[in-house]
Amino acid sequence: MGRRRLPLEKVLLGFLMQGPLHGYDLHRRVETELGNVWRMGMGYIYNTLKELERGGQVESVVLPQENRPPRKVYRITPAGQRSFLDWVRQPVDAVRDMRVEFPAKLYFFHLLDLDGVSRLISAQETACRRRLERLEKSAERYGPHDFDRLVFDFRRRQIEAVLDWLADCRETWAAWRAAAQKDNLREAQMEWKTDTPS
Numbered sequence: 001m002g003r004r005r006l007p008l009e010k011v012l013l014g015f016l017m018q019g020p021l022h023g024y025d026l027h028r029r030v031e032t033e034l035g036n037v038w039r040m041g042m043g044y045i046y047n048t049l050k051e052l053e054r055g056g057q058v059e060s061v062v063l064p065q066e067n068r069p070p071r072k073v074y075r076i077t078p079a080g081q082r083s084f085l086d087w088v089r090q091p092v093d094a095v096r097d098m099r100v101e102f103p104a105k106l107y108f109f110h111l112l113d114l115d116g117v118s119r120l121i122s123a124q125e126t127a128c129r130r131r132l133e134r135l136e137k138s139a140e141r142y143g144p145h146d147f148d149r150l151v152f153d154f155r156r157r158q159i160e161a162v163l164d165w166l167a168d169c170r171e172t173w174a175a176w177r178a179a180a181q182k183d184n185l186r187e188a189q190m191e192w193k194t195d196t197p198s
Helices: 007-016 023-034 042-054 078-088 101-111 117-139 147-195
Strands: 058-065 068-076
Touching (some): 007 023, 007 042, 023 042, 023 068, 023 101, 042 058, 042 068, 068 078, 078 101, 101 117, 101 147, 117 147
Antiparallel strands (some): 058 068
């Protein structure tokens, strides 16, 4: 079994799904678009790109520039596309990954206008409920005055908060979709009115 791929690799692949970029552009996009979730230095991003290239998920080409040093541009390969799409559609494994990895997945569903966000949210809710069930079973062995009861209660509340947040995500996403459909309908009506002869 290989090592677990870092979510940053998937984030870089997600940005490359929109088209080729060089390392600095990728760094800038991570900082500006996901800065509330991620903080990554340029060196880490370039090392990650090298690893992705060695793994066949991205390709690079060096482009000459007038009066400037050549620029290395990265583009995603079909293997990288499959890897990204497999990742973005799967729920995260651990509650701790809800803080960074899951919001990144939601972001890419929005950015790339991917279908299936409801399935992702449902799968994540199911994973959280299963985790909560396992946690509650293990807590049966704790007495009301055991220290571990405090730890259990903290973990239980974390999972419950995640479930509440996921319900909010579902509602927010549905509202965004409804607003986008209304906007598209208005645009289509406006186009029809301007294209229709008087």
